[in-house]
Amino acid sequence: MKNKILQWQLKRLAHEFSQIHEPPFIIIGMHRSGTSAVTRILRAAGGHFGYYIDPNSEAFVFLRFNHNFLGYSACSWDVIPEDFNSHSLTEKTRAVLCLLSNRHLLWSDFFQNIGKESIEITPKMVEWRLLTLTRNVLDSYKKYKISGNTVPFWGWKDPRTTLTLPLWLRLFPNARVIHVIRNGIDASLSLWRRSKISREGAPHCLELNYCFRLWEKYVNEGIKWQTILGDRYIEIYYEDLLNDTLPCLNKLLSFVAVSSSNAESLSKLVKKGHVRTQTTEEERDLNKYASHSHVFRHLGYDKAL
Numbered sequence: 001m002k003n004k005i006l007q008w009q010l011k012r013l014a015h016e017f018s019q020i021h022e023p024p025f026i027i028i029g030m031h032r033s034g035t036s037a038v039t040r041i042l043r044a045a046g047g048h049f050g051y052y053i054d055p056n057s058e059a060f061v062f063l064r065f066n067h068n069f070l071g072y073s074a075c076s077w078d079v080i081p082e083d084f085n086s087h088s089l090t091e092k093t094r095a096v097l098c099l100l101s102n103r104h105l106l107w108s109d110f111f112q113n114i115g116k117e118s119i120e121i122t123p124k125m126v127e128w129r130l131l132t133l134t135r136n137v138l139d140s141y142k143k144y145k146i147s148g149n150t151v152p153f154w155g156w157k158d159p160r161t162t163l164t165l166p167l168w169l170r171l172f173p174n175a176r177v178i179h180v181i182r183n184g185i186d187a188s189l190s191l192w193r194r195s196k197i198s199r200e201g202a203p204h205c206l207e208l209n210y211c212f213r214l215w216e217k218y219v220n221e222g223i224k225w226q227t228i229l230g231d232r233y234i235e236i237y238y239e240d241l242l243n244d245t246l247p248c249l250n251k252l253l254s255f256v257a258v259s260s261s262n263a264e265s266l267s268k269l270v271k272k273g274h275v276r277t278q279t280t281e282e283e284r285d286l287n288k289y290a291s292h293s294h295v296f297r298h299l300g301y302d303k304a305l
Helices: 002-018 035-044 060-071 086-091 093-101 104-108 161-171 184-198 208-223 225-232 238-243 245-255 260-269 281-290 294-298
Strands: 025-028 155-157 176-181 233-237
Touching: 002 093, 002 161, 025 035, 025 161, 035 155, 035 176, 035 238, 035 245, 035 260, 060 093, 060 104, 060 161, 086 093, 086 161, 093 161, 161 208, 176 208, 176 225, 176 245, 184 208, 184 281, 208 225, 208 281, 208 294, 225 233, 233 238, 233 245, 238 245, 245 260
Parallel strands: 025 155, 025 176, 176 233
Antiparallel strands: none
16 A cells, blocks of 8 residues: 555656656766766757766766665665666665655756756765655745746756666656667776776776676666657667767757757767777677677677677
C-alpha cells in the first residue's frame, strides 16, 4: 500500500512539473565520452542546464539526487554490480521518497534567478551533502515557473543519469534523451589517465580493462532507450562531433529545435582531440580485450583496430 501511495504521488508530481515548463533534454553517456562538449554547445545555443553548476556543466542538484539514487542500489558511478537493474529504482521506497521530499530543489536550485548568468562552482566550493529525507511542501513552485521566459529549452547532464534514467522518466515522462557515445578504447584510456592523476574512481579505474567494462555497462544502459523512446532519443558520436562537425551539430540542433544557422558559430566550440597512439603494452592489451566486446563491435568501433 505504501509503495502504491508513493507511485501515485510521483505521478501527481510529474503532472505538476508538466504544467511548469516543456519536458527536459537529458544528456547521458559514459564518463569521458564528450557529454561536457555537447552540453557546452547546447548552453551556447541558449539552453538552460542549471544555475549552480560545476566546471563540467553538471548541475549540483542532479548530481546530489543521482548520487543518492545509486547509493540506494548499493552502487556508485564507478562500481556497478552485475545484477544492477536501473528500472528497479522506480520501486525503491527510499529513492522515491528522496525525490518527493526534496522536489522543491529542482526549481529553487536549478532555475534560481533565471535569465542571469549561471554560477560555475569550482571543486573547492563543493559541499557534498546528502539530501535529507524531510517533508517539504511544494507550495511555492510557481515562483520558479519559467514558461514565457527566453529560455528555448532546458535539461541537465550527468553521466550517472545513464544509470538512473528510469526514475527521472517517471517524473518527466516526455523527456528527450541525447546519448553521447565515444569509442570505448578512447573513453577508457581517458578515464584511466584521469584516475591516475586525480585518484577519482580509484582503485577500480586504475585498471584499464575495468574502465572498458564500465564503458560497456554505460553504453548498454544507454542504447536500450533507442527502442523505448523512439524519436525522443538520439545518439551523438563524439568522433562525428570532432571530424564531421557541421552535420553532427545540425543533427543536434534539429533535435532541440534550434535553428541550424547557429551551427557554424557553435562549431568553434568544438575542441579537436588528439590522435590516439599506442605507447604501452597495457593499451595494446586493451585493444585485444575490446575486440571481443559485443557492444564495441555492434557500434563498429572494431573496424578502427
